[in-house]
Amino acid sequence: MSHTFRTHVIPLVKRAVRETDRVYSVLSEDRGKLELFATGSRKILSKLAGDMEHTGVLDVFVVRGRSFDRLAGAAPLETFGAVRDSYERQYAVLSMTSFLDRAVRPGERDGALFRLLQEYLAAVADASAQALADGRLVLAMQWKVFARLGFRPDLERCVRCRVSVPGAQAAFTIRHGGVVCVDCKIRGVALDATPLTADARTVLGLLLDAPLADAHRLFLGPSLRVATHALTSAWSLTHLELPAVTA
Numbered sequence: 001m002s003h004t005f006r007t008h009v010i011p012l013v014k015r016a017v018r019e020t021d022r023v024y025s026v027l028s029e030d031r032g033k034l035e036l037f038a039t040g041s042r043k044i045l046s047k048l049a050g051d052m053e054h055t056g057v058l059d060v061f062v063v064r065g066r067s068f069d070r071l072a073g074a075a076p077l078e079t080f081g082a083v084r085d086s087y088e089r090q091y092a093v094l095s096m097t098s099f100l101d102r103a104v105r106p107g108e109r110d111g112a113l114f115r116l117l118q119e120y121l122a123a124v125a126d127a128s129a130q131a132l133a134d135g136r137l138v139l140a141m142q143w144k145v146f147a148r149l150g151f152r153p154d155l156e157r158c159v160r161c162r163v164s165v166p167g168a169q170a171a172f173t174i175r176h177g178g179v180v181c182v183d184c185k186i187r188g189v190a191l192d193a194t195p196l197t198a199d200a201r202t203v204l205g206l207l208l209d210a211p212l213a214d215a216h217r218l219f220l221g222p223s224l225r226v227a228t229h230a231l232t233s234a235w236s237l238t239h240l241e242l243p244a245v246t247a
Ligand SMILES: [Zn+2]
Pocket: 158, 159, 160, 161, 162, 163, 180, 181, 182, 183, 184, 185
């Protein structure tokens, strides 16, 4: 096995270790989530720390060790300056990367998740103030992340008996992961099932499947927005045992 490698990464979070060392948790394009230790002289560390501050995609050089992987160099490939210049945009990025740090297990290689995060950074950089303030973009990203991590709700077929559920009759069960038909609801097989309005169902479908770059077109009225945020939080707590990202 090679003792060094290069890869493209997006930094998720950093942690201080001892007095001067740091660990960077990063999502890599081809190796999943990695923990990279930055150790060395103060001069080397401050150079690395400066490079790792960029919001975006970095090309990193890593030395494999017996107990940890050491970050030996980093160069920005794609940076999103608009994110750095706005607290709202920084928050939208930091809250999502910190969620991903907790939600993604090391060793799960998922290039699509890397590309999704890359798209999200671009969308946050481009988003209107309104789209940032009401959380449309964060919601869309959150549901796409749920789906990539294996927690996609079934919006078409009853989660218990698999019949197709017509729009007007849909109830939704968070615990069982999707819509339930009238018969199953009457039989009480999903006790937490609550009615799902046609609008809420449409919104959920769009959050899951419309491109992130189109999230700004999604209009959520006040009550639908509150309901969607509540459903997102409950889904995250139930299935990932983590609080959802708030906007
Ligand atoms: Zn059913």
